[in-house]
Amino acid sequence: MSEQIDPVQETIMLYARQLRVPTFPNYEQVIRQLDPGEGYDRFLLELMKIELKQRQEAGQQRRIKKARFPYTKTMEEFQYERLEHVSKALINELASCDFISNRQNIAMIGNSGSGKTHLSIALGMKACYLGFNVRFFTAMNLANELSEALQTHRLSKLEKSLAKVDLLIIDELSYLTFNRHQSEMLFQVISERSERASVIITTNLEFSRWTELFENELLIAA
Structure with missing residues (x-):
């Protein structure tokens, strides 16, 4: 029955x-x-x-899925000794994600294998847990998406969607050379977020060498 x-x-x-x-x-x-x-x-x-x-x-x-991280990494897994000249206290302060609320940016500069990508993803995931909207790109992928959007007349739509996220992560910025259009579009995305929303950039080039990333030196000076 x-x-x-x-x-x-x-x-x-x-x-x-x-x-x-x-x-x-x-x-x-x-x-x-x-x-x-x-x-x-x-x-x-x-x-x-x-x-x-x-x-x-x-x-x-949902926020983690929308962020499109290449893989998951957490702050608990991070090996602090991999970072030179950066204290554990500073990393823990960043993990509070107050820099997002304050609309501040982070530039992670270091050699390959120093944990920059791991840390950027871990901070991004922590931000997702705290309710922030995040988007992760490698510099190559973002440059390609911007170029494709320009060709298909979707650039304005893409830029607006990027402007809405609380934290934009651009990884491996120094591993490629952009053409003029890509560098200008990428700079436009970053500059429009100034004092409006946060950006994390990882690179192995010091600021003095950032002209190697962009053809227009005026963009670097700005």
Whole structure:
């Protein structure tokens, strides 16, 4: 004999779907966890906490997916000794992501293998967990996307979408030479975020050599 569905439970499940609160049908689990004598307000509070936690976790995963990280890295996995002349205290300060709230930028300059990409991804993922919208590009991919968008008359749309993210990460900026159009478009993306939103750039070139990245020296001076 098949088990009959309680009409009350069935209605709760229906209303939960309509109200978009998928955790509410699991109310019996909350009841079992409550101490005897705890009132309805406590029950409702615990049920809402579960719903809120699930929504937060779902939002975090959506933001991480939209960021398009090449792989996942966390601050807990980071080997601080790989960075020269940078204190652990400074890295922990960056991990608070206050620099995003303050609309500040970060330039990570160091040799290949020093952990720049790992750290940029870890900071980006931490930002996603804290509710910020992030987008990750290698410099090559971003330059190519900008060029393709220009050719297909989508450049304005792409630039607007990039302007909306709280943190833009541009990795391996020094590993290629841009043509004039690419350097100007890339500079435009970065400059438009000035004092509006944050950028993390990783490179192995010192600032004095950034003219090797852009053909127009006036862009560097700016």
